Each structure stands twice: as C-alpha cells, then as structure tokens.
Amino acid sequence: MHHNLKCLLLKSVAAQLQTKLSSNTIGNLGPHSVTEKEGNRLFKLENLHEIFASRSHSSLKRFEQSNTGSRFETIVAKADLPECGTLSVQVSTSQISVTGLHDGFVLQRITDENGNIIRASDNSNNNTSLMSFGSGTQYVIYYGNDTVSCCRTVFTKPLPVRFPQYPAIIETYHSSLVRWSKPDEYKTSYSYRVQTNVSSSATMLYNTIVTSESVEIMDLTQGETYTFLVYTIAADNITESDPMSYTYCHPPYWIFPSVNNYGAVDSFEVSWTKPEGKVDNYSVIISGAVNQTIYTNATQVTITGLLPGREYTVYGRTNSGTCYRAYGVTGVTYPTDAGRITITTIGTNNMTLSWMEPVDMAGVDKSYNISYGNSSGTWTVTSNTTSISLQNLTSGTNYTITVVTVGVRGYQSSAVTTSVYTSRYCYD
Structure with missing residues (x-):
C-alpha cells in the first residue's frame, strides 16, 4: 500500500450494502459493478465513485465484513480528503510518533501488514509517541473521527548493519x-x-x-x-x-627506490619514479648504523651523515592521508682509506708493514688488499688485520706498496701508497 493512501469510512454506504452480505457475490448496485467476495472478509468493489459523488472520491473502494458488523471503506489519495493529509509521522526502529492530526481526529488503531491489530484505539491526539514496534516492519495507522477514517502506511526503520571483526x-x-x-x-x-x-x-x-x-x-x-x-x-x-x-x-602505489652512492663514504642518493594516483609526500627511511627519516615532495633525495663501509636498509614510502606503502632496498657506503703505511722491519727478502685503521670503521667487518710490485711484476695478498709480512722479495729492489680497504659488498676505498727498498746483501 502506498504511503499517501488514506481510508474513508462512510457509514451511510455500509447500510446500503448490509443486505448483500449473505451471498458470494454482492451483485449490482444500480449501474455499478462489483467483484466476488474474497474469503469471508473482503469484497472489492469497482467503479462506485458515483455513489460518493457528493464527496468526489474516485479511488479504490473496498467492503469489509467482521464478526460484529460491516463497514464500507474507501481508500482515497491524500489530495482527495484534505483532513487526512495533515498527519505527520516520524519513525525510528521501534517508535512511531504522530503529529498534525486534523482537529477532532484521534488515533484509532495500528495494524500490521496482515490487518492484525497491534495497537487498539486509545483516543490519542497530537504529539503522540508509540513504542515497542518491530524494526523494518510495515504498519498501518488508522486515524479520524466518528464518520471519517483515514489510514497511513509506514515502515519503521531497520536496524543498521554491523561491520565484522574480520577485515571489512x-x-x-x-x-x-x-x-x-x-x-x-x-x-x-x-x-x-x-x-x-x-x-x-x-x-x-x-x-x-x-x-x-x-x-x-x-x-x-x-x-x-x-x-x-x-x-x-x-x-x-x-x-x-x-x-x-x-x-x-585506499593505499597509494609503491615506489621502488634506486640507490647510488657514486663512491661516497658518508652519503648516497635515493631516487624513484612518481607513481600514479594521489600522493601527499614521500618518506625515505634509513635504518642501520645511522637512522634517518626524510620527507620530501621531490622524487630524489641525498642522504648524508652516514658512516663508511656500512650497509643500510632504505625504505621508499608513499604517504597519502592516513595510509602509506613502503618498499625496501639496501644501500651501501664506501669504506674509508687505510691510514698511513709504516714499514716496521726491512730485510733482504722480506719486510713487515702496518697501517692505521680507516676512520670511522672500528669494529666493522672489513679486509685489506695489499699489492706490492717492482719492475718484474705485481703481487696481491689479503689481510684481516692492519699489518702484514711480505716474503720472497728480491734484495736491493724498490717495491711500490698499496693498501686498499675492502668493505661490504666488496666496495673498495682509494689506495694508500708507499715505496721502499729491500736491504742488499753484503756482497751486493
């Protein structure tokens, strides 16, 4: 039933129809056709608007019989009967509130969609709130006076959905x-x-x-x-x-940072391509021997203040609102040079040398490549400490010696170089 339909009770017409109740068809009322009786209660009559010409009602009509008597009801549109149209109804999940009843009108009853009476007449008038209704349910409100009965179909509000504990x-x-x-x-x-x-x-x-x-x-x-x-x-x-x-x-796209250090011992450059979608800014997060977070709107940043010969985890993060996405790579700084080379002993076919530990690399995994050579060739040995003895040298020969620090990923520092002669034999 539509929200704007109203019911009009015309007792004068009920009297005309009282004699027709005993048959399965109502028959004819003058030129006006009727339908067969539906069950034991409801008769639907068509084209009876001429009967009600004095009231100009031309909507659906029905005749209803109960155990105690009969009445003829006309369902009329809101525009057909102004007295019915003043009602204002507000609903919640369990409450129906009524205001705006026409002067002299009262609430008569409330039924469910099957016609069962939910609330009997209590002669309530304006500003009435009725409680304890089911949510999301259709009800019919009847209201009027001794000669007119209007009705309004309403639905109470359904209860809201619930978002689950699992991801919504x-x-x-x-x-x-x-x-x-x-x-x-x-x-x-x-x-x-x-x-x-x-x-x-x-x-x-x-x-x-x-x-x-x-x-x-x-x-x-x-x-x-x-x-x-x-x-x-x-x-x-x-x-x-x-x-x-x-x-x-909705999380932004990832960025995939690229790290280039260009041989630097305390910095490297991080760059990336601008992603699709919305991005408020970017974060470059460095973790390792030094921890830093840099925010930028550009797609390239240089990270400074790092320690040499270390590997760092580098996260490039896109930030948008309260969400972000991050992708991690690694970045490496070059090791610092070894300190000055000192020749501690020199023999005719051997020598011992040492050097200072590279700056800011104490306790860091590293090794050293020591190369020594003369006009006959060059040889390379490796040491994990800051000294080494070179054997099988040629007496009285000038050797060029270089020491290179080898750090993480095999990255090598610049070479530290010295030159020294081995001792001559006495008969040389």
Whole structure:
C-alpha cells in the first residue's frame, strides 16, 4: 500500500450494502459493478465513485465484513480528503510518533501488514509517541473521527548493519570489496544502499543498491580516502536505517627506490619514479648504523651523515592521508682509506708493514688488499688485520706498496701508497 493512501469510512454506504452480505457475490448496485467476495472478509468493489459523488472520491473502494458488523471503506489519495493529509509521522526502529492530526481526529488503531491489530484505539491526539514496534516492519495507522477514517502506511526503520571483526575491506589496485554483517532483526525483504564518498570533500562518488552483504566498489584512486556509508533498506525501498560508516584509505602505489652512492663514504642518493594516483609526500627511511627519516615532495633525495663501509636498509614510502606503502632496498657506503703505511722491519727478502685503521670503521667487518710490485711484476695478498709480512722479495729492489680497504659488498676505498727498498746483501 502506498504511503499517501488514506481510508474513508462512510457509514451511510455500509447500510446500503448490509443486505448483500449473505451471498458470494454482492451483485449490482444500480449501474455499478462489483467483484466476488474474497474469503469471508473482503469484497472489492469497482467503479462506485458515483455513489460518493457528493464527496468526489474516485479511488479504490473496498467492503469489509467482521464478526460484529460491516463497514464500507474507501481508500482515497491524500489530495482527495484534505483532513487526512495533515498527519505527520516520524519513525525510528521501534517508535512511531504522530503529529498534525486534523482537529477532532484521534488515533484509532495500528495494524500490521496482515490487518492484525497491534495497537487498539486509545483516543490519542497530537504529539503522540508509540513504542515497542518491530524494526523494518510495515504498519498501518488508522486515524479520524466518528464518520471519517483515514489510514497511513509506514515502515519503521531497520536496524543498521554491523561491520565484522574480520577485515571489512579487501583491496585491489583500483577497487575495494566492502563487507558487512546482516543487521539484527534481519528480514529477507531487505536490501542495502552503499554510498561511497570522497572523504576530503564529502563528495558522493557512487550510490549502489545491493541485496547481498558485500559490494565491490570499482575505479577507486590509489591514495584517496573514502567513506563508505551502508544503509539497510526496508521492503518499501524508501525507509532506511541509520548508516554504518567505515572510513578507508585506499593505499597509494609503491615506489621502488634506486640507490647510488657514486663512491661516497658518508652519503648516497635515493631516487624513484612518481607513481600514479594521489600522493601527499614521500618518506625515505634509513635504518642501520645511522637512522634517518626524510620527507620530501621531490622524487630524489641525498642522504648524508652516514658512516663508511656500512650497509643500510632504505625504505621508499608513499604517504597519502592516513595510509602509506613502503618498499625496501639496501644501500651501501664506501669504506674509508687505510691510514698511513709504516714499514716496521726491512730485510733482504722480506719486510713487515702496518697501517692505521680507516676512520670511522672500528669494529666493522672489513679486509685489506695489499699489492706490492717492482719492475718484474705485481703481487696481491689479503689481510684481516692492519699489518702484514711480505716474503720472497728480491734484495736491493724498490717495491711500490698499496693498501686498499675492502668493505661490504666488496666496495673498495682509494689506495694508500708507499715505496721502499729491500736491504742488499753484503756482497751486493
């Protein structure tokens, strides 16, 4: 039944029809046709508006018989009877509030959709609130006076949905699956309206009607924050519950940082390509011997103040609203040079040398490549300490000696060089 239909009780017509109640058909009232009796209660009469010409009502008419008597009811549109149209009804999940009754009108009864009386007449007038109704349920409010009975069909508001403990959002690159649980007092006639708003501007992006407890929202922008409002809709497809709101930041795209140190011992450069979607800014997060976080709107940053010969974890992070995505790589600084070389002993075919530990590399894993050579060739040995003895040398020969620090990933420092002669034999 439509919300704007009203019921008009015309007792004078009921008297004309009283004699027709015993048969299965009402027959004819002059030129006006009628339908067969439906069960034991309801007769539907058509084209009887001439009978009510004095009131100019031309809507659906029905005749209703009960155990105690009969009455003829006419369902009229709001415009047909102004007295019926002043009623204002407000509903909640369990309450019906009535205001605006016409002078002399009272609430007569409230029935469910099957005609069962839920609330009997209590002669209530304006500003009446009635409690303890079922949620999302159809009711018919009858109101009027001794000669006129109007009616209004209303639905109480359904209860809102519930968001589950498990993730309410399952995301892909350009869409999100929004999920929820059925409301309490759920009815199979329910549907749902899912409104998708852009949170920053409160602009409605989509308005989707579904009958299941999930919906996939397509074409979302990476890095944008959305608010999903889920309403339960009653069987009239008009009355809605209060919304359940879920605010969700659709994560931005990753960036994939590239690290270049160009031989530097205390810095390196991190760069990346600007991603699609919305990005507020970027974070470059350094962890290791030195920890730093740098925020930037550019797509390149130089990290300084690092320690030499170390490997660092480098996260490039896209930030947008309350969400972010980060991708990690590693970056390395070059080792510092070894200190000055000292020749501690020199023999005719051997020598011992040492050097100072590289600056800022105490306790760091490293090794040294020591190369020594003369006009006949060059040889290289490795040491894990800051000294070494060179054997099988040629007496009286000038050797060029270099020491290179080898750090993480085999990165090598600049060479430290010295030159020295081995001793001659006495007969040389």
